[in-house]
Amino acid sequence: MKRIHVVEDLCNGCRLCETFCSSLTNGVFDPAQARIRVLKVPGEERDIPLVDCSGRCIRPLYEDGRPTCVAVCPTGALFYAELEEAMARRLDLELARREHPLFKVIAPWKWPLPWRRPGAEKAAPGEGG
Amino acid sequence: MAVREAREQVILWVDLSDGSVRREALPEEWTRMYLGARCVHARLLFDHVGPQTDPLGPDNVLFLGTGPMDGLPVGMGRMSVACKSPRRTVAEGSFGGFFGPEMRRAGVDYLAIRGQADHPVYLYIEDGRVEIRDARHLWGLKTHETDAALRRELGAEVQLRYIGPAGENLVHASPIFGNLNQSGGRAGCGEVMGSKRLKAIAVRGTGGLRVADYDAFLEAYKAFRERLDLATSRDPWTPVWSTYGAPVLARLFADMGNLMTRNAQEMGWPEDKAARISCEPYLERYVTKAKACFGCPWPACQKLYEIPSGRWQGLKGGNYWAGQPVVFGSLLDNDDLDLVLVLSALCNQYGLDIFHVGYTLAWAMECVERGILTRADTDGLDLRFGCPDKEGLVDLVRKIALREGFGALLALGCAEAAKVVGKGSERYCLAVKGQELEGIAQRNMYMVALGIAVSEVGPDHTRWYPPYPCNPNLVSREELAALGVDLDLRLAFQGRNPQEKGKLLRWFTISRGVVESLPGCVFLVRDTLGLDMRPWWRLFTAATGLEMDYEEFLLPGERVVNLERAFIVREGFRREDDHPPLRMQLEDVPGFGYPRLAPEVFEPMLDEYYQANGWSLRTSVPRRATLERLGLKDVADALAAAGVEVEP
Amino acid sequence: MKEVELRYVAHITDITGCLKERYRTDAATLRDLVEELDARYGGFREAFVDPATGQLRWNAMIYYRGRGEVPAAVVDLDRPLGDGAAVTFW
Numbered sequence: 001m002k003r004i005h006v007v008e009d010l011c012n013g014c015r016l017c018e019t020f021c022s023s024l025t026n027g028v029f030d031p032a033q034a035r036i037r038v039l040k041v042p043g044e045e046r047d048i049p050l051v052d053c054s055g056r057c058i059r060p061l062y063e064d065g066r067p068t069c070v071a072v073c074p075t076g077a078l079f080y081a082e083l084e085e086a087m088a089r090r091l092d093l094e095l096a097r098r099e100h101p102l103f104k105v106i107a108p109w110k111w112p113l114p115w116r117r118p119g120a121e122k123a124a125p126g127e128g129g
Numbered sequence: 130m131a132v133r134e135a136r137e138q139v140i141l142w143v144d145l146s147d148g149s150v151r152r153e154a155l156p157e158e159w160t161r162m163y164l165g166a167r168c169v170h171a172r173l174l175f176d177h178v179g180p181q182t183d184p185l186g187p188d189n190v191l192f193l194g195t196g197p198m199d200g201l202p203v204g205m206g207r208m209s210v211a212c213k214s215p216r217r218t219v220a221e222g223s224f225g226g227f228f229g230p231e232m233r234r235a236g237v238d239y240l241a242i243r244g245q246a247d248h249p250v251y252l253y254i255e256d257g258r259v260e261i262r263d264a265r266h267l268w269g270l271k272t273h274e275t276d277a278a279l280r281r282e283l284g285a286e287v288q289l290r291y292i293g294p295a296g297e298n299l300v301h302a303s304p305i306f307g308n309l310n311q312s313g314g315r316a317g318c319g320e321v322m323g324s325k326r327l328k329a330i331a332v333r334g335t336g337g338l339r340v341a342d343y344d345a346f347l348e349a350y351k352a353f354r355e356r357l358d359l360a361t362s363r364d365p366w367t368p369v370w371s372t373y374g375a376p377v378l379a380r381l382f383a384d385m386g387n388l389m390t391r392n393a394q395e396m397g398w399p400e401d402k403a404a405r406i407s408c409e410p411y412l413e414r415y416v417t418k419a420k421a422c423f424g425c426p427w428p429a430c431q432k433l434y435e436i437p438s439g440r441w442q443g444l445k446g447g448n449y450w451a452g453q454p455v456v457f458g459s460l461l462d463n464d465d466l467d468l469v470l471v472l473s474a475l476c477n478q479y480g481l482d483i484f485h486v487g488y489t490l491a492w493a494m495e496c497v498e499r500g501i502l503t504r505a506d507t508d509g510l511d512l513r514f515g516c517p518d519k520e521g522l523v524d525l526v527r528k529i530a531l532r533e534g535f536g537a538l539l540a541l542g543c544a545e546a547a548k549v550v551g552k553g554s555e556r557y558c559l560a561v562k563g564q565e566l567e568g569i570a571q572r573n574m575y576m577v578a579l580g581i582a583v584s585e586v587g588p589d590h591t592r593w594y595p596p597y598p599c600n601p602n603l604v605s606r607e608e609l610a611a612l613g614v615d616l617d618l619r620l621a622f623q624g625r626n627p628q629e630k631g632k633l634l635r636w637f638t639i640s641r642g643v644v645e646s647l648p649g650c651v652f653l654v655r656d657t658l659g660l661d662m663r664p665w666w667r668l669f670t671a672a673t674g675l676e677m678d679y680e681e682f683l684l685p686g687e688r689v690v691n692l693e694r695a696f697i698v699r700e701g702f703r704r705e706d707d708h709p710p711l712r713m714q715l716e717d718v719p720g721f722g723y724p725r726l727a728p729e730v731f732e733p734m735l736d737e738y739y740q741a742n743g744w745s746l747r748t749s750v751p752r753r754a755t756l757e758r759l760g761l762k763d764v765a766d767a768l769a770a771a772g773v774e775v776e777p
Numbered sequence: 778m779k780e781v782e783l784r785y786v787a788h789i790t791d792i793t794g795c796l797k798e799r800y801r802t803d804a805a806t807l808r809d810l811v812e813e814l815d816a817r818y819g820g821f822r823e824a825f826v827d828p829a830t831g832q833l834r835w836n837a838m839i840y841y842r843g844r845g846e847v848p849a850a851v852v853d854l855d856r857p858l859g860d861g862a863a864v865t866f867w
Contacts, residue, residue, distance in 0.1 A: 012429060014421035015227075019202045023343070028132050029201055030234075030337025042280040043273075044309055045418070045433065061347060072202075072354075074371075075419060075428040100791050101412045105372055105419035105429035112360035113368060114820030115791040122819025123792040128360055363835040369867060373787035380786060384840065384848045384865060408787055409796060602852065603835065721847070 004036075004055045004067055005086045007093065010077035010107055013040055013047030017069035017078060024059045024068055036069050055080050076107025076128070130236060130256040130336035136160055136197050136673035138169070138238045143252065143259060145325050146187055146244030150259045155238075161675055162760060164685045165196020165238070166648035167221060170211035171692035173241065174219060175764065180700055180771070184215040184317065185299065185324040187245040193232075193290065193330065194240070197673050198647040200233035200338045201346075203353060205650040206423030208232070210290075210305055214317040216563035217700045219585050219693045222304065223645055224313030225422035231288035234334030242325065251291075251329040253283070256336065264328040269294060271478040272306045275329055283331055291329035292319045293480020295530040299323050301542030302485035302564065306477065310431065310447035311422075315482040316564055316586045341674025349667040356656045356664060357426045363603060364656040366595075371427035373408035378568075379454035380407050386721040387570045388459040391514045392491035393559060393712055396570055397720045402464035406454050410466055420447060422650070430652060439467055440520070446474025455568035456487025461494065462514040471523055479530035484588075485542055486526060488558075488565035492543040495557045501550065508535045559710045562587045562702065569596070571713050572723040574624045579634055579734045583707045583749075585693035591651050593637035596622075604660055613680070614660050625723065627730050631737025636660060639686035646685050687742075688759050691751050694744070695764050699771050704749045707735060745776045752776050778803060779860040783814075789866045792820040807839060808854040810864065825866070826854070838867035 018034035025033060035053035040046075055067040062071050070078045079089065089109060095118045097103045102111070112128040138155040155169070163169045170192045182188045192211045198204035208229035214220035232238065236257040246261070249268040253260045267275055272293040279289055289307055296303040296319030303319030304312040340346045355361045359368060369377050382388040383403035390398040404410075414437055419429035433447045449470060457469040476483045494514045496502040504511065508528075510521040528536025538546050543558040543565060559566045564587025571578035576596040581588035604618065614636055621629035640659045641651050647669060654662075666682045669675075708714065713726045724730075739746050743755030753775050756765040769775050784797040793814075804810040808826075815821035827834045833854050842848035844861030858864075 009418065012419040012421040012425075012431075014423065014425050016202055016424055016426075019424060022337070027343040028337040028339045030132065032335065033337070040285065042285045043277060044420070047420075061351070072426075074358075074421070074426050101416065102372060102788060102791050104412065104416055105432065110359075110428070113788055113791075114823050115788075116794065116819070120819075123821075124819060125823055365836050365838040365867060367836060369787045377787050380784070381840070381848075381865070384784075384842060384863070386847060404796060409790060 002055060002080050002082050004051050004053065004070060005079050005081060005089075006049045006051060007077045007079075007090070007107065008046070008048055010075045010105075011038065011047040011049050012075055012077070012105075013038055013044070014074060016072040016074065017049060020061060020068050020072050021053075024057060024061065049078065074110075075105065076110030079107070079109065130234065130334060132337040132339050133236065135201060135338045135340045136675065138165060138197070139236060140239040140241055141237050141254075141259060142241045142243070143261075144244040145242060145246040145250065145261065145327065148261055157675075160197060160673065161677065161681075162685065163688060164643065164646035164669070165198075166194050166207070166209040166646045167211070167223065168642065168646035168685045168689035168692070169196070169239065170194055170209050170221060171219070171689045171696070174211055174213065175692050175696050175767075177241075178213045182213055184213045184217065184321060187325075188243065189213050189321055189324070191242045191318065191321050191325065191327075192239060193242075195229040195232050195238050196646060196648045198649055198669065199238075200230040201340065201672055202424035203350065203668050204229065204423070204648055205425050205653070206230050207645070207648040207650050209645065209648060210314040210318045212314070212318055212321045214564075214586070215301075215320055216317065216587065217697075218316060218562050218564070218587055218702070219696050220314055220316035220318050220321070221586050221693070222313035222315055222318060222589075223591065223648065223651075224305075224307065224311040225650065226288075226308030226311040227423050228288040228290050228307050228332065229648070230423050231332045231334050233338060234336045235332050236334065236336055237332070240330065242327065244325065246326040249326045249328050251279070251327065251331060254330070254332040256334055267328045268297060272480050273309055273478055276309055279329060279331055283333070287331050287333050289329055289331050292322050292327075293478065293530065295480040296320060296323040297328070297480075298530065298532050298540070300481065300530060300532065300540045301545065302482040303480050304482055306480055310420075310477055312477065312482075315484065316589075319480060340672040342671045345671035346668065349664065349671050353664045353668060354426055357653055359428070362656055366655055367427075369408070370430065370652065372429050373412050374429070374432060374449065375451035376406065376408040376411055376449055376454050378451045379403040379458065382455075382570070385573065386718070386723070387573050389455055389568075389570050390459045391462050392460060392488075392495045392557060393570070394495070395720060396573065396718050396723070398459040398462070403454070403459070405464045406458045406466045406469050411449055411470075415449075415466070415470060425650070426653075434470060436467055436470060441467060441471045441523075444471055444474055446470055446477060448477075449473060452483055452568040456483055456491075460487055460491045461516055463516045465516070465519070468516060468519050468522070472526060475523065475526045479527065481526065481530055482565075484565045484567055486529060486539075488560070489529075489539045489543040489546060490522070490525070492547065492554070492557050492559070493539060496550065496554050501552045501554050506535065510535065556711055559712060560587075561708070561710060562706055564588055566710065569594075571709050572718050572726060573721070575627050575726075575730070575734060576621075576630045576633060578709050578713065578726050578731065579630050579738060580637075582709050582731075583634070583735070583738060585690070585697050592641050593634055594651070595655065596624075608661065612661055627734045629737075630734045631739075632741045634738055635741040638690050639683060642686035642689040643683060646689060684759060688761065690742070691756060691759060691761060692764065694749070694751055695756075695761075695768055698748070698750045698773055699768060702749075704735065704739075704747065707749060748774065748776075750775055779858065781810075781858065781861070782863040784863065784865040786865060786867045789824070792824065793818050802858070804858050806855050806857055807841065807851060807864070810858055811854065840865040840867070
């Protein structure tokens with residue numbers, strides 16, 4: 001079953017997820033009504049998304065099956081997948097990071113431009129969109 | 130706290146002398162004429178503050194304001210801060226983070242703070258209620274210490290704006306800070322806040338915001354987002370800016386001979402030095418995490434960093450952008466990225482403006498080079514280009530914030546410091562209207578020269594940036610015609626050609642004026658070169674329910690520039706004050722063949738700009754016909770009543 | 778054989794693995810150079826060439842600095858490549 005997965009250290013704290021979530025239920029932008037909240041640790045050194053939701057939006061922003069929070073997240077800190085895919089993605093992220101500091105700030109699955117995968121000789125297209 | 134309509138705009142007037150608080154609702158007519166944020170502030174500033182107002186006295190008003198788009202995920206948490214600068218110009222700046230949305234949720238869209246407290250205070254605002262609280266225990270704390278202390282007292286979710294020791298000590302050009310590394314109002318808003326003994330403002334809000342037409346808003350949002358997302362944006366800067374970051378400009382500018390070197394005596398800082406302080410080593414060795422403002426669609430415009438090793442191991446900072454590679458890099462001839470990032474972090478911690486510190490240090494270094502200042506003057510510090518004494522330089526930043534020793538002279542800013550020192554040192558001060566330059570060179574890009582010279586807040590590139598799009602075809606002739614923009618883009622973007630610069634600057638200042646009044650983020654207008662504001666217009670009309678056509682939506686962009694110009698001409702500024710620093714006017718750039726900005730080059734650009742704006746060519750005062758066309762007849766009358774010559 | 782200096786900025790280093798290099802080539806135009814680099818590193822054609830128009834992609838940049846000249850932004854991929862030029866890929 002697909003669920004929303006969180007990569008905490010990719011969250012930049014923008015709060016797009018909770019802002020849209022809140023408004024999609026009743027047309028009012030009020031994070032207190034959201035099913036996902038971003039906790040900002042005092043000192044703002046960490047931003048931690050916490051989810052209480054199945055991922056099936058009452059009214060999704062895009063008609064592509066993605067939960068809205070996942071769709072609006074700019075870094076790819078949120079993704080919607082089954083367990084096996086989630087494991088594969090996290091492994092890709094950890095391996096990619098060792099060679100590309102770019103993935104400190106964005107997820108490989110979000111990056112749209114070509115890049116060289118670990119172990120590959122040549123760059124291949126980015127998956128992100 | 131109740132749900133409010135996004136278009137509602139409420140000001141709280143707070144008087145720190147007598148503790149009074151007065152709530153005022155802005156009429157809807159104001160939202161239509163001025164939008165919010167920067168333009169509303171320009172109007173309020175013109176109405177409430179004038180030549181008789183002592184900038185550091187009780188009658189100056191410090192405005193902090195949001196606008197209809199703030200709190201919605203398209204305002205990016207931007208907000209405006211404004212007051213009269215101690216240099217007598219308008220002091221208006223923008224910053225982001227999360228304070229603006231929290232103000233909106235608290236039911237307070239604008240704060241107008243006048244008076245002076247007799248001891249340090251902070252404001253605590255919760256769901257519309259304001260308390261003036263004792264801040265003696267916070268006075269003297271650095272910005273990040275203030276942030277931590279108030280979050281311990283008030284809770285982790287509180288949003289804050291504060292000054293550091295520099296603002297408390299009325300150091301020249303101190304900005305206001307918040308969310309650790311956001312800063313705004315470098316034309317003196319921190320000084321003014323310090324003069325009121327206001328250490329911080331804290332806000333908590335529980336309300337919500339409702340847009341007028343939710344369906345239209347969502348459709349407009351999706352189109353807006355498509356223009357800005359990495360995968361679909363047309364702007365070639367988006368992939369770099371939104372990840373690796375703006376310091377990449379060091380490499381581009383080095384290639385172009387555009388990096389001001391050793392106080393802009395030259396512009397040929399070597400590319401291999403620039404590469405050492407560029408975004409690639411920064412991301413690889415120093416960045417710990419991406420950060421963003423509220424609602425931003427970019428992954429990592431901001432980043433947090435930590436020094437990984439060496440003398441300053443463990444020091445933390447954030448937001449290494451395009452200014453620091455110049456002011457702490459090429460300007461001082463320093464290619465040690467540790468030192469650049471340490472100087473930047475300390476400026477943030479002490480509440481100092483990086484441009485004031487960088488240019489004043491560079492001025493002092495040139496004075497030392499020329500024998501105008503000696504080690505006796507500099508407290509024994511070896512203050513030469515190349516930064517031979519890095520620890521001494523770092524300690525000097527602290528001394529500037531605390532006005533200690535040699536730091537006390539530098540705390541005046543380079544224009545005033547040069548007056549104190551004399552001996553021809555004024556020639557080496559790179560400032561306009563008393564405010565130091567920023568990071569972009571002028572002798573290679575004439576629109577920069579014009580833009581920094583005419584700005585009503587002193588040099589501020591955010592009011593028109595960028596001047597050098599790589600591909601004029603980003604906007605087709607048909608699109609330009611549809612937008613009613615009458616410009617030869619090819620000529621306008623030729624760096625060392627004075628033609629079309631005045632007209633281009635006019636269009637840029639109008640579009641940025643609109644964005645900063647919504648409020649929104651000017652980083653996000655670069656797609657279509659900041660000439661197409663229709664996505665913003667659709668968001669604004671859907672959010673507020675106000676019906677206005679596109680031409681009407683652009684008028685506040687003109688009004689804000691005219692209101693700010695009216696403010697400064699009433700203070701006595703004229704055409705003579707709209708010129709670049711002396712060095713740029715008198716010295717050719719060696720090695721690249723970039724000539725000085727001689728009158729034959731510069732004066733026609735000024736003429737074109739004033740002509741396009743409908744201002745007097747002789748004085749720069751807006752013509753009565755222009756002000757009346759903009760619905761600002763009362764401003765024309767006020768200027769005439771103040772003895773300013775207003776041409777028909 | 779021409780000798781040129783190639784510079785790679787920011788995310789382009791995630792294709793090439795280096796910041797810059799001296800490079801020998803017979804490529805006549807920038808388009809030919811992009812094809813060569815694509816064969817060598819992968820990713821260059823996708824990053825720089827718009828498949829619909831064959832022109833430089835909107836969201837990419839190339840700066841070309843001829844020997845003794847100041848760098849200028851490239852609009853036309855069919856621009857000739859000169860000996861001693863420096864080309865910066867964004």
